[in-house]
Amino acid sequence: MNKQSSDSGPRTGAKSRSATAVIEQEAPTTPEHTSRDSSDSEQNLQGLDRETLRDLYYQMLLIRRFEEKSAESYSMGKIGGFCHLYIGQEAVAVGTISAIRPDDYVLASYREHAHAIAKGISPEAVMAELYGKAGGCSRGKGGSMHMFDKDVNFLGGHAIVGGQIPLATGVAFASKYKGTDQVTLCFFGEAAVNQGAFHESLNMAQLWKLPCIYVCENNQYGMGTSLERAMSFQDISQKARAYEIAAEHVDGMDVLAVRAATERALERARKQSLPTLLEVHTYRFMGHSMSDPGKYRTRAEIEKYQERDPLKLFSATLNENGIVSENELAEMDEKVRDRVERAARFADESPEPASEELYTDVYASPISRGEI
């Protein structure tokens, strides 16, 4: 990867302060900055083997098709409440989570279907949870915004913006307390950075040297409010540096770039027990949620970003490097669509939770007295 120092972060004009541990990278936020240099292809593949590379693509494709199916199911009324889709951001969830161990932890926001699947929750269990069925990973009691799976260390699924950030900090605290080298990944959008919880958490993470990687998925819009309208100083990585935390800008449309950045952060976390903030630049092609009329951005802007669709970019890369053929890509798509159909069928057939479930799991230590 390019190691560069630059004087200005994207769109901010702010001065950067480079500390010795900090790596900066120019963030390719406008299409003009992107260049596909085929001579970088070996470097771009990061020395990953064929299987891993194909699997990266498979994961992203699975998530893409899953989210498309969710949109369809939502329109049919099979999914209730809110449904926040991840389409366009697949490289972030897959690039980061593919680099961590099964015993590492992940916490995410409400836009979490991708992270849940990437961490290892079956599409069946995720879809059933979306449908509010007993076969869902949270037994139908969480829904789209509250997926959990203790076995794969996916710790939710949180619906208060920024609420997961102190939680993730605490999970990292626990690993350090127990003396393991487990790492916690915390995903949130750029709008969450304005919450006090973000600042309180980062302060403690650096103060107490906690092994937490804060992945800020900067998709430039907090619901309908653009970054410029919400944030006085828009270089989020700088905000991390204000807490002495190592930070990088990352091209979120490039799954390998995301993965590489994650590896660096993991090293820092495991070896030095220090946090990192990755400001990952990405874009969501769908609205904030299924109910978003999307009046705050132009069709043209969306289309511009769709030229850098992470699936398109990566399939091209794999193709060019002979990792996967067009046929194989088509086969993979068919397999993925089958898988997603199976998941939807599973969700359809899964029963609703029993009425008694209304009152289970309110308390872990049951109350012996009365009904309260």
Add this chain to the structure above:
Amino acid sequence: MEEGQLSRWLKKEGDSVAMGEPLAEIDTDKATMEMQALTSGVLRKILIKEGESAPLGQVIAIVGEADEDISELERKAQAPKTEAAPPASTQAPVEEQPSEPSTAAPPPSPQPPPAKPEVTTGGDGRQGDVVAAEASGRLIVSPLAARMAAEAGIDLRSLSGSGPGGRIIKRDIEDAITRGQEVTAPERAEAAQPRLRAVPPLQQPTIAGASPFRDEPISEIRKVIARRLVTSLGPVPHFFITTEIEMDRAVQMRRNINALDPDLKISINDIIVKVAAAALIQHPQVNASFQERVIRYYERADIGVAVAIEDGLITPVVRSADQKSLSEIARELRDLAERARARKLRPEEYTGAGFSISNLGMFGIDEFTAVINPPEGAIVAVGTVTPKPVVREDEIVVRQMMRATMSCDHRVIDGATGAKFLQTLKKILENPLYLVV
């Protein structure tokens, strides 16, 4: 009388009954009455168990044809206090209501109706015994008091509440339970009959070292005594006059009369009744009773004589004692007392006296004050006849002395009036020949 207790069923469900046949024994506040079938048919349903009480008017059984549908009657019977018995061939016998004789004075209400306009009628929605009457105002009562009233069979409309806004509260129900319609004199009962109820279990005290105890349910008669006593000594303004009577000649007369005929067993008490009757005729202002708006003066002397029975006391009445001979009085009293102890008196035999006599002489009591049986105007309490030294014409002699205390209702009888009556009573007892003059 407000309620009765089902003492014993004489028939069971499914038995056929003929008109007039006794169905059950009902324990009223004075005696055990037989309830007779008012129709022929089959005893289809018994709605009240032995030992249970019911207020007047509540359906306690259903008699009908063997195959008749009685579900409607049953349903009505369970509903809150129903009206009169339904017509047609099926009949639901209601509680026998031993009616007061028309000559008897209606008993005073336990408390004067309250002046407050809001405490009149108005149901509070409770099922059971509280009557939901036509409402002209709201009855305000605490939930606890409502429940207690229902259980005790007390009509909330007859109470005024001592709580804020006229709220009827627990204390008011407790007070009402200890008041009643009729009062009999609080004299000690002598057990002549075997116990009618099972012995309750012995309970251990909560206070260390204290005595174990048994709690007996209060029988009907005790309830009535309790109720009535409280309406007497409290509301009725009593005053008491005492005199000492030389009974030598009366005692001698008794001996002489009894010597005439062994069947004549005249007692001192019989003589006192006869003399009191004579005195009452001579002092009509004493042969009277207070009736709220009038004072009632009686033509003849109906004298109630207190009789101790097992579990309480009762005052059978010797009617027109002024017109009866000593032997008639004696015979009547003997018969009344015997039937009183067997609890076989009819209501007209123990209500409606104008005056009462109570004698504790047989227990060695010198003197006592009795509580008036309302609505009577007075009662005389006599003690033992006992030889005592007295001064006669400046000499000390021994005479058979008996102390008599008269309790008078001051609303009816003034001091002088009462004193004059007592003077006459003394005069005739000391000289029984006055009876034939």
Add this chain to the structure above:
Amino acid sequence: MAVITMREALNQAIREELLRDDSVFLMGEEVAAYDGAYKVTKGLLEEFGDKRVIDTPITELGFAGLGVGAAMAGLRPIVEFMTFNFSILATDQIVNSAAKMLYMSGGQFKIPIVFRGPGGSAFQVSSQHSQALESWYAYFPGLKVVIPSTPADAKGLLKSAIRDDDPVIFIEQERMYGIKGEVPEDDDFTIPLGVAEIKREGTDATIVARSLMVPTALKAAEQLEQQGVSCEVIDPRTIRPLDIETIVKSVKKTNRVVIAEESHPFCGVAAEISAEINERAFDYLDAPVRRVSGEDVPMPYAKNLENLAIPGVEQIVEAVRDVAYLE
């Protein structure tokens, strides 16, 4: 039996649980080096070190959430709020994370955390530092709320709260840290949550009181005894889950009840208890349920006004006399 202060009892409870279970740790503002703002955590840093006794920055939302996250990952945090007034900043993590995690994860992630600290009034610390928030937290299914009034209760209940697998809001009282009481010396002395205690038996009226109002209610009961009214004083000790059965049993015996609290009346714990009594013991009430609550105003600074705002013995006596229909 030892006679110790409330703060000593709490200190012992925390210390014993830190010794007993390595996954228990304590954090909060000034809990370590300062020995605790109210000296409840005195000596603990020295004994257990800074891995287990942790001074936090002034960052309530952050450290409350950190505690909840640590609990998700298997630790048993004790999070101190210097006063519960400051817990308001942490409400999102207490209510949206801690209270709901087990439920919305379908039973996968329990949160065995204790949030503790003093609540209610102190001495002239004014409106932002004097709030009694137990009804606030008791509102949320998923939380447990405990509020002791004696050193023994404090120790036994805090140990149970720490061992409990659910988030417990443990509310102490600054005015009561110095009170003394007998505490069993058994190092495994616990009191179960959700069990009320009859602090004084009686027959004529029931007084339900918690925290600061317990000594006040007991004094009122003494006075009323002289006046011929025998009062039963019940301390629920746990607000959620509430031992309503003990309270109802007493009301069925006495037929009249007064509920005393220093918190505001509206939507308070006394209102909840009153509703429960209405539903479960309606036919046993000879008088309406009376509440004696703190005044419905922010706490004023002036000493005389503060005293007016907090119920005293006279108010409880008057209320009992009222429900007993005595002048």
